[in-house]
Structures are given as structure tokens and as C-alpha cells.
Amino acid sequence: MRKGFTRRPKVEEPAANHDKNYITPGGIERLKEERHFLLTKDRPAVVEVVAWAAGNGDRSENADYQYSKRRLRQIDGRVRFLTKRIEAAEVVDPEARRTGQRATRAFFGATVRYANAAGAERVVSIVGTDEVDLDRNHISWASPLGRALMRAAENDEVSLRAPGGTETLTVLEVRYERISVEQFHVPSGAEVSTKGLDR
Structure with a gap:
């Protein structure tokens, strides 16, 4: 096989902790x-x-x-x-008591209010990858926006690197409160009825 077709592992990238x-x-x-x-x-x-x-x-x-x-x-x-x-x-409870920087900076479970360069404000909650719900403004901690907001405090400016380019965001507020996750609903048609199978 020619060398141009071999792939080297990227050593410089730290291994993401996907075990947790x-x-x-x-x-x-x-x-x-x-x-x-x-x-x-x-x-x-x-x-x-x-x-x-x-x-x-x-x-x-x-x-x-x-x-x-x-x-x-x-x-x-x-x-x-x-x-x-x-x-x-x-499991990380957003309502758990926090002290020091853990209370004022954005970490997993934080609800963050921020503004873009045009002044448009948005509020998002940083949740797990299994809880993403854009209708509720729940974003993953591993998403580009989630990573940009991590460790940011009020009045910090952060850079959001997205496919469309880099955008500067200003963090206006970081708070920790209950994050309401939509409950599991039985999908319609999921339960297979066995009535009438003995045709």
C-alpha cells in the first residue's frame, strides 16, 4: 500500500473522555x-x-x-x-450546592445567558449528549457552543468556532437551577398488539 493512503493517528489531540x-x-x-x-x-x-x-x-x-x-x-x-x-x-445535579468558581463559572448543568456581537441574547442550559433538546435550549457540553461557554463567567467574552466562522459571545449570566428534561413518552405504534393474530 502506498504511503499516501495510510492514516496516522493524531497524537497532538488529547483523547476525549467519552467513557463518562x-x-x-x-x-x-x-x-x-x-x-x-x-x-x-x-x-x-x-x-x-x-x-x-x-x-x-x-x-x-x-x-x-x-x-x-x-x-x-x-x-x-x-x-x-x-x-x-x-x-x-x-449524574451531575445542577441544583447541588457549589462554592468558589464552580458557582460562578459555566460547567456542566449551568444555565447561561449570553449575547452575540449584534446584541441578540439567548439562554441555554448545558446538558449531556443524551439530553439535547434544541426546542428547550438544552445544548450538549460537547457541542461547539457548549465547549465555548465552559468555564466562562459573567462578562467574559468567548469565541464560538462554528462551520460558518468564528463568533464572539459575551456571557451575561451564569446560574445553576433545575433543568427540566422531557420525560420518556411511549412512541405511537410502539406496543405491538397481538390481538387478532390467530386469523
């Missing part, structure tokens, strides 16, 4: 609720459909069987993913 899954108390509860639903409701219902469809003869042309087996693999993959995220979770 920083998350708020509401975020970890949502992951646990989803896993519980998949294990106790969704998966058993799909297993029942697989068993019913398997009894209908030739599996290679049985659409119910093929679809249900695929759905079962998706559920199992999601359960494995959720289990790893829960096991790696490091």
Missing part, C-alpha cells in the same frame, strides 16, 4: 424509563408476534416474521446502547 456520560438526574431517569419500556412492554410484544409468525410456515416469504425479527434486533440494539449509557453515566 455526564447527565442530569432527569436525563438518567428518562434513559431508564425507555429501557424499562423496551424490556417489559415492547420486546415481549414483538417476541409474541415472532412466535406467532414463525408458526405460519415458510419463514423466507413470511413478511410478519421478517419484519418482527428486524424490529426485535432494533429493540435489542437500543437496549444494549441504553444499558451502556446508563452504566457510564455520571
Whole structure:
């Protein structure tokens, strides 16, 4: 193989700590609720459909069987993913008492009000990667904006490096308060009904 096609690891970049899954108390509860639903409701219902469809003869042309087996693999993959995220979770409570710089600077769990160069203000809460919700202004601590705001205090200017260029932001306020994470909702059509399968 020619040398131009080999890839060297980038030694100068520090290894990101992706082993830890920083998350708020509401975020970890949502992951646990989803896993519980998949294990106790969704998966058993799909297993029942697989068993019913398997009894209908030739599996290679049985659409119910093929679809249900695929759905079962998706559920199992999601359960494995959720289990790893829960096991790696490091819960950080934004309402926990903080002292010194931890009380005045932006860290995980902070709610930050900032202004851009044009004076437009925005308020964001820094949360875990599993809790990102742009409708609620919840941004990941690992996102470009989250990284730019980290360790910033009131009146600090920070540089946001984004694909569109670099922007200067002024931090107006850093506070720590409860961050309301949307609860897990059962997706419509997720629970497979097995009624009427004995056609």
C-alpha cells in the first residue's frame, strides 16, 4: 500500500473522555424509563408476534416474521446502547450546592445567558449528549457552543468556532437551577398488539 493512503493517528489531540456520560438526574431517569419500556412492554410484544409468525410456515416469504425479527434486533440494539449509557453515566445535579468558581463559572448543568456581537441574547442550559433538546435550549457540553461557554463567567467574552466562522459571545449570566428534561413518552405504534393474530 502506498504511503499516501495510510492514516496516522493524531497524537497532538488529547483523547476525549467519552467513557463518562455526564447527565442530569432527569436525563438518567428518562434513559431508564425507555429501557424499562423496551424490556417489559415492547420486546415481549414483538417476541409474541415472532412466535406467532414463525408458526405460519415458510419463514423466507413470511413478511410478519421478517419484519418482527428486524424490529426485535432494533429493540435489542437500543437496549444494549441504553444499558451502556446508563452504566457510564455520571449524574451531575445542577441544583447541588457549589462554592468558589464552580458557582460562578459555566460547567456542566449551568444555565447561561449570553449575547452575540449584534446584541441578540439567548439562554441555554448545558446538558449531556443524551439530553439535547434544541426546542428547550438544552445544548450538549460537547457541542461547539457548549465547549465555548465552559468555564466562562459573567462578562467574559468567548469565541464560538462554528462551520460558518468564528463568533464572539459575551456571557451575561451564569446560574445553576433545575433543568427540566422531557420525560420518556411511549412512541405511537410502539406496543405491538397481538390481538387478532390467530386469523
